[in-house]
Amino acid sequence: MIAEHLPALVVVVPLAAAPLIVLLRSAALGWALAFAASLFAFGASLALAAEVARAGVISYHLGSWPPPWGIEYRIDALSAFLLVLVSAIGAVVAPYAWRSIAAELPREQHYLYHAVFCLCLAGLLGMTATGDAFNVFVFMEIASLAMYVLIALGRDRRALLASFQYLILGTIGATFYVVGVGLLYLVTGTLNIADMAERLAHDGGTRPVLAALAFITVGLSLKLALFPLHLWLPNAYAYAPSAVTAFLAATATKVSVYVLLRFYFTVFGAGLVLETLPVPEILIGLSIAAIVSASLVALWQADLKRMFAYSSVAQIGYITLGIGLATRDGLTAAVVHLFNHGITKGALFLLIGGIALRAGGAGFERLRGLGRAMPLTSLGITLAGLSLIGVPGTAGFISKWTLVLGAIEAGYWWLAALVVLTSLIAVAYVWRFVEAAYLQAPDARTPPAGEAPFSMLAPSWLLVGACFWFGFDTSFTVESARRAAALMLGGAP
Amino acid sequence: MKREPVLRVVGKLLIPYMLMFALYVQFHGDFGPGGGFQAGVIAAASIIFYALIFGLPAARRLVPDVVVETMVALGPLIYLGVGVAGLALGGNFLDYFVLDRDPVAGQHRGIFWVEIGVLVTVSGVMLKIFYMFAGHRRP
Numbered sequence: 001m002i003a004e005h006l007p008a009l010v011v012v013v014p015l016a017a018a019p020l021i022v023l024l025r026s027a028a029l030g031w032a033l034a035f036a037a038s039l040f041a042f043g044a045s046l047a048l049a050a051e052v053a054r055a056g057v058i059s060y061h062l063g064s065w066p067p068p069w070g071i072e073y074r075i076d077a078l079s080a081f082l083l084v085l086v087s088a089i090g091a092v093v094a095p096y097a098w099r100s101i102a103a104e105l106p107r108e109q110h111y112l113y114h115a116v117f118c119l120c121l122a123g124l125l126g127m128t129a130t131g132d133a134f135n136v137f138v139f140m141e142i143a144s145l146a147m148y149v150l151i152a153l154g155r156d157r158r159a160l161l162a163s164f165q166y167l168i169l170g171t172i173g174a175t176f177y178v179v180g181v182g183l184l185y186l187v188t189g190t191l192n193i194a195d196m197a198e199r200l201a202h203d204g205g206t207r208p209v210l211a212a213l214a215f216i217t218v219g220l221s222l223k224l225a226l227f228p229l230h231l232w233l234p235n236a237y238a239y240a241p242s243a244v245t246a247f248l249a250a251t252a253t254k255v256s257v258y259v260l261l262r263f264y265f266t267v268f269g270a271g272l273v274l275e276t277l278p279v280p281e282i283l284i285g286l287s288i289a290a291i292v293s294a295s296l297v298a299l300w301q302a303d304l305k306r307m308f309a310y311s312s313v314a315q316i317g318y319i320t321l322g323i324g325l326a327t328r329d330g331l332t333a334a335v336v337h338l339f340n341h342g343i344t345k346g347a348l349f350l351l352i353g354g355i356a357l358r359a360g361g362a363g364f365e366r367l368r369g370l371g372r373a374m375p376l377t378s379l380g381i382t383l384a385g386l387s388l389i390g391v392p393g394t395a396g397f398i399s400k401w402t403l404v405l406g407a408i409e410a411g412y413w414w415l416a417a418l419v420v421l422t423s424l425i426a427v428a429y430v431w432r433f434v435e436a437a438y439l440q441a442p443d444a445r446t447p448p449a450g451e452a453p454f455s456m457l458a459p460s461w462l463l464v465g466a467c468f469w470f471g472f473d474t475s476f477t478v479e480s481a482r483r484a485a486a487l488m489l490g491g492a493p
Numbered sequence: 494m495k496r497e498p499v500l501r502v503v504g505k506l507l508i509p510y511m512l513m514f515a516l517y518v519q520f521h522g523d524f525g526p527g528g529g530f531q532a533g534v535i536a537a538a539s540i541i542f543y544a545l546i547f548g549l550p551a552a553r554r555l556v557p558d559v560v561v562e563t564m565v566a567l568g569p570l571i572y573l574g575v576g577v578a579g580l581a582l583g584g585n586f587l588d589y590f591v592l593d594r595d596p597v598a599g600q601h602r603g604i605f606w607v608e609i610g611v612l613v614t615v616s617g618v619m620l621k622i623f624y625m626f627a628g629h630r631r632p
Contacts, residue, residue, distance in 0.1 A: 012573065012576065016573045016577075022566035023567070062587050063586070063588050
């Protein structure tokens with residue numbers, strides 16, 4: 001009986017956990033509830049993914065109102081994949097948050113943090129699960145408002161400003177999105193995504209539809225931090241509490257990419273977006289700019305957290321580059337990289353949280369000789385860094401490899417070369433950490449020897465392990481991504 | 494403004510009717526303009542009115558912070574409870590049809606409780622915002 005309601009429950013359980021935590025007013029109970037809710041969401045997502053692989057698209061009618069009148073939750077190969085990513089990261093970050101939040105937030109805010117975390121998780125899962133364009137907006141707002149709060153909780157006072165910047169830009173992005181949806185509603189008279197797609201197949205390409213495409217593209221690009229709309233991201237990631245940074249970096253921008261894919265390929269159709277309009281050229285141009293400029297900027301950052309925040313902007317460039325290639329392999333690469341970058345960045349930011357806990361910050365001046373003071377953490381960052389670079393045997397390699405193959409197949413030899421060349425910049429910035437941690441002698445600012453607590457180290461290393469696991473066993477990631485790409489472009493997998 | 498007899502008398506006269514009007518707006522939502530949100534705002538406004546006349550500490554004694562925070566959290570739970578009740582009675586999430594033997598009566602029952610949830614949380618949030626702004630001291 002539970003199984004058939006999983007599409008709704010995967011969102012409802014974290015959503016219900018949030019007010020319950022506020023009612024309980026206890027940090028320990030709140031943490032336990034948040035952990036339980038995120039574990040449930042992870043289990044439900046895995047079950048949904050298995051069901052989608054077995055029986056195809058799942059459609060769930062909220063309130064038993066049939067679509068297109070009622071709100072439909074629609075899980076297909078792409079959304080199931082994203083649900084697994086988001087809920088997995090949620091289930092890894094929730095246990096980690098116990099000690100990390102205790103160290104970074106005042107006591108009376110602990111239970112509120114767990115409540116807002118559940119809200120954010122529910123919002124992101126809802127954006128992925130729903131099949132209704134306006135419902136996406138509602139969940140986007142739930143997730144975004146929760147994120148603004150989570151970022152503002154950072155102990156650095158600049159966190160407030162970073163959160164406010166993100167609030168302004170994020171609200172502009174959401175407004176653009178809702179204007180686009182409004183235009184589509186005017187043209188089609190429906191908000192259900194599948195129904196919208198069907199109606200647009202007849203009268204796509206009219207001026208309001210093109211305007212809607214432009215609004216939705218810009219709005220979502222702000223949310224997913226596509227260059228040059230990424231300016232909110234580095235500060236937000238750098239000043240947010242460690243657990244928050246790890247969670248957001250691994251999920252928030254990814255879900256926005258998912259919504260963009262949903263609109264490009266399901267609603268507007270690949271024919272309009274990729275063939276009639278110069279969207280691929282624009283995406284490729286901006287992606288290259290993102291990869292090169294953000295990687296170079298990352299080289300000069302004085303803070304490890306900020307460096308990897310800029311690296312996130314570059315990595316999003318690889319994802320949008322895959323979309324811009326407009327081929328099945330390109331899309332596969334984009335979807336695979338959503339997942340692989342999610343786990344890699346999640347691992348990195350979780351480990352950096354351990355450093356922040358022991359050293360009081362993650363500036364490079366504190367990292368000298370860290371390899372001896374915190375051997376496990378340093379080793380983890382180095383290994384996850386290898387995955388970020390794309391060294392063979394890691395998850396990052398799989399995504400870069402599919403991306404290079406996709407570029408060659410689309411006839412862009414120079415893009416393939418560029419992907420490889422820009423990976424060298426990643427080598428350079430990961431090397432900065434290795435140099436500081438292993439080759440420099442410890443000084444007064446290096447933290448005393450001692451690792452982060454087990455409850456923080458174990459989730460981090462789980463993700464580091466995942467970086468390698470998915471570097472060898474690609475049956476889940478690449479196969480799911482291939483099915484998703486086939487689904488988006490229409491046709492047999 | 495506690496010493497102003499006019500304000501005190503008018504306030505004491507008006508506040509019960511404001512609360513009454515909130516309930517009217519709440520339950521008339523089925524047939525005309527109104528519903529949980531508007532009713533919640535009106536109910537919160539009556540408490541804010543009380544706070545303006547008798548001062549914030551008096552209002553905080555009348556509706557303590559704990560109550561306000563509980564209201565904020567309780568509203569969504571009532572709403573979600575309606576959804577889960579639909580599940581428990583064999584329908585989908587938020588299915589009102591199964592809440593009564595007669596599906597139309599079920600719809601009425603479902604939306605009734607959902608609006609109660611909205612009333613509770615909106616008045617709670619309004620008061621929370623007012624308390625936070627009014628209680629803010631310059632450092």
